[in-house]
Amino acid sequence: MADTRVYAALLRAGMAGQATYRASFAVELVGTAMGMGLDFVEIFAVFHQVPSIAGLSFVEVVLVFAIASTGFATADLLVGQSDAVIRHVRDGTFDVVLLRPLSVLGQLAAADVQLRRLGRVSVSLLLLVVVLVRLDLDWTPARAAMAVLAPIAATLVFGALFVAAGGIAFWVVDATEVTSALTYGSAYLAQWPTGVLTPVLARFFTFVIPAAFTGYLPALALLGKPDPTGLPDWLPWASPLAAVATAVAAGLVWRSGVRHYVGAGG
Amino acid sequence: MSEPGSTQREREMIVEIEDLSRHFVVRRSVGRLRREKRVVRAVDGISFTVGKGECVGYIGANGAGKSTTIKMLTGILVPTSGRVRVCGLEPVRQRRELARRIGVVFGQRSQLWWDLPLAESFRLLAAIHRLPAERAAARLERCVELLDIGPFLDTPVRQLSLGQRMRGEVTAALLHSPELLLLDEPTVGLDIVSKEALRAFLSAERAETGTTILLTTHDLPDIERLSDRVVVVDGGRVVHTGTLSGLAAEAGVDRVLTVELTAPAEPLGDVPGTRLLSVEAGGLRQHLALTGSAAAAVAAVSARTELRDLTIAEPDIEDVVARLYRRAAATRSSTVD
Numbered sequence: 001m002a003d004t005r006v007y008a009a010l011l012r013a014g015m016a017g018q019a020t021y022r023a024s025f026a027v028e029l030v031g032t033a034m035g036m037g038l039d040f041v042e043i044f045a046v047f048h049q050v051p052s053i054a055g056l057s058f059v060e061v062v063l064v065f066a067i068a069s070t071g072f073a074t075a076d077l078l079v080g081q082s083d084a085v086i087r088h089v090r091d092g093t094f095d096v097v098l099l100r101p102l103s104v105l106g107q108l109a110a111a112d113v114q115l116r117r118l119g120r121v122s123v124s125l126l127l128l129v130v131v132l133v134r135l136d137l138d139w140t141p142a143r144a145a146m147a148v149l150a151p152i153a154a155t156l157v158f159g160a161l162f163v164a165a166g167g168i169a170f171w172v173v174d175a176t177e178v179t180s181a182l183t184y185g186s187a188y189l190a191q192w193p194t195g196v197l198t199p200v201l202a203r204f205f206t207f208v209i210p211a212a213f214t215g216y217l218p219a220l221a222l223l224g225k226p227d228p229t230g231l232p233d234w235l236p237w238a239s240p241l242a243a244v245a246t247a248v249a250a251g252l253v254w255r256s257g258v259r260h261y262v263g264a265g266g
Numbered sequence: 267m268s269e270p271g272s273t274q275r276e277r278e279m280i281v282e283i284e285d286l287s288r289h290f291v292v293r294r295s296v297g298r299l300r301r302e303k304r305v306v307r308a309v310d311g312i313s314f315t316v317g318k319g320e321c322v323g324y325i326g327a328n329g330a331g332k333s334t335t336i337k338m339l340t341g342i343l344v345p346t347s348g349r350v351r352v353c354g355l356e357p358v359r360q361r362r363e364l365a366r367r368i369g370v371v372f373g374q375r376s377q378l379w380w381d382l383p384l385a386e387s388f389r390l391l392a393a394i395h396r397l398p399a400e401r402a403a404a405r406l407e408r409c410v411e412l413l414d415i416g417p418f419l420d421t422p423v424r425q426l427s428l429g430q431r432m433r434g435e436v437t438a439a440l441l442h443s444p445e446l447l448l449l450d451e452p453t454v455g456l457d458i459v460s461k462e463a464l465r466a467f468l469s470a471e472r473a474e475t476g477t478t479i480l481l482t483t484h485d486l487p488d489i490e491r492l493s494d495r496v497v498v499v500d501g502g503r504v505v506h507t508g509t510l511s512g513l514a515a516e517a518g519v520d521r522v523l524t525v526e527l528t529a530p531a532e533p534l535g536d537v538p539g540t541r542l543l544s545v546e547a548g549g550l551r552q553h554l555a556l557t558g559s560a561a562a563a564v565a566a567v568s569a570r571t572e573l574r575d576l577t578i579a580e581p582d583i584e585d586v587v588a589r590l591y592r593r594a595a596a597t598r599s600s601t602v603d
Contacts, residue, residue: 013390016381016382035443062544095342095373098340098341100365101362101394262342262343263344
């Protein structure tokens with residue numbers, strides 16, 4: 001933890017570089033917020049045709065969307081660039097990262113934080129608060145805790161997917177297409193209730209790629225509703241634990257990636 | 267191979283390399299489907315040590331295995347076999363701990379922040395190494411003065427000339443007072459004045475702080491100016507270790523003493539510590555290969571006849587190394603046959 005100040009300094013250095021291009025920064029800030037607006041319009045469009053999806057009303061689906069979107073945007077802000085390791089490897093700058101007495105992931109994250117993604121983080125968070133107020137939930141201490149933990153768990157899961165994608169990039173140099181499908185594909189899927197999928201697919205996106213834990217399942221816990229595909233009722237409450245497990249697994253993938261680099265010499 | 271053995275062994279070792287190897291597997295497509303695997307032995311059983319306070323030149327041609335060795339010393343690359351210890355640590359396993367204790371300059375890649383002013387890079391590195399502000403300031407002040415980097419401290423790194431940037435890189439590597447400074451081709455691409463300034467700084471720094479230095483270079487004047495000892499590698503193997511003058515003897519290249527005499531003399535065939543090479547101008551000018559001390563030889567000659575002038579020609583080191591390479595190559599091909 002004593003390294004926090006160091007990472008803060010690295011973060012400021014990375015940001016100083018971005019602030020150099022102030023005009024484009026402002027445009028991109030608005031752009032990322034608008035990209036999210038488009039996703040939101042999609043939900044409107046669907047609910048224009050159907051009254052509910054997987055047993056969830058419009059506002060309830062917006063809750064799923066808001067939790068997942070907050071998590072995705074925060075993870076993207078922090079470690080969304082972890083697959084840029086390949087750029088560092090190609091430029092030879094990765095060796096320099098290894099020469100510093102700091103964690104490799106911490107350095108890459110701090111150097112590449114994309115502040116423009118703050119646009120989406122703040123709009124998502126605002127939406128989450130609004131929808132939680134509108135829903136008039138039956139607040140218990142457990143639900144209150146879940147309301148706080150859900151976006152954090154979602155951040156952890158998406159962060160894990162980004163980091164795992166970065167780890168894979170060490171092994172397969174041109175894997176960016178595949179790993180982007182993993183990260184951005186999951187993010188798109190996570191905005192919708194996983195309950196609409198067939199039971200097999202729903203389980204795939206719960207236990208293999210844990211996208212369901214980023215929005216849908218925590219939302220069920222908050223709403224007190226069952227899953228139509230038959231997942232047990234306690235599972236939604238395990239979302240934070242699942243997120244931690246995912247993060248640990250991703251950490252291992254990342255480590256093996258770095259080991260592979262060190263073993264192969266780039 | 268005359269290591270000053272006993273004193274070496276008693277001294278604390280900063281770099282210990284024992285039977286170190288690193289092989290790379292190169293895959294290459296042959297035809298449409300078949301892929302051929304070939305093992306390249308970049309480093310193939312190297313052993314040497316660097317004692318505390320020493321400056322060792324690690325020399326060899328391109329592809330001799332120099333950079334691969336440096337990468338293994340810094341923990342960037344895992345050895346295929348053998349043992350490496352740097353500052354008593356295992357480089358790969360204790361990478362972060364080691365990074366606090368060594369400074370590295372790669373001639374070809376920068377550790378500075380491209381978009382930031384040079385001074386900002388130093389501030390960041392001081393934070394990374396958790397240097398107390400006053401210590402960082404003192405170190406920086408010294409480098410600013412000796413390397414003359416003051417005028418461009420506020421310039422973004424990307425706008426610096428190569429010479430200016432290298433001075434910045436060396437400052438960056440020394441900011442945390444490392445026990446070991448690893449320099450990988452530090453003068454590559456620099457003009458003569460910048461090279462000389464850098465060499466002067468490094469030798470002053472060493473005299474002042476006793477920093478251990480391991481230096482890889484193509485540039486033999488770097489070695490002549492800075493190092494006490496050289497390790498010559500070729501084809502991933504050590505072909506010579508010892509002093510620079512020992513290197514000349516090893517390769518069979520001698521220093522040449524040329525004496526000009528006031529009157530013609532008999533050929534000086536039996537001066538102790540010399541070997542007569544040739545006689546010119548009827549004995550007025552004679553060339554002697556020095557096998558011992560120059561002073562003793564000059565004294566012996568002047569005891570016999572009157573000297574008008576003398577010169578001592580040092581062997582051309584490029585020549586010496588080229589010879590060693592050729593010889594190593596010859597031994598390699600003969601063992602293969």
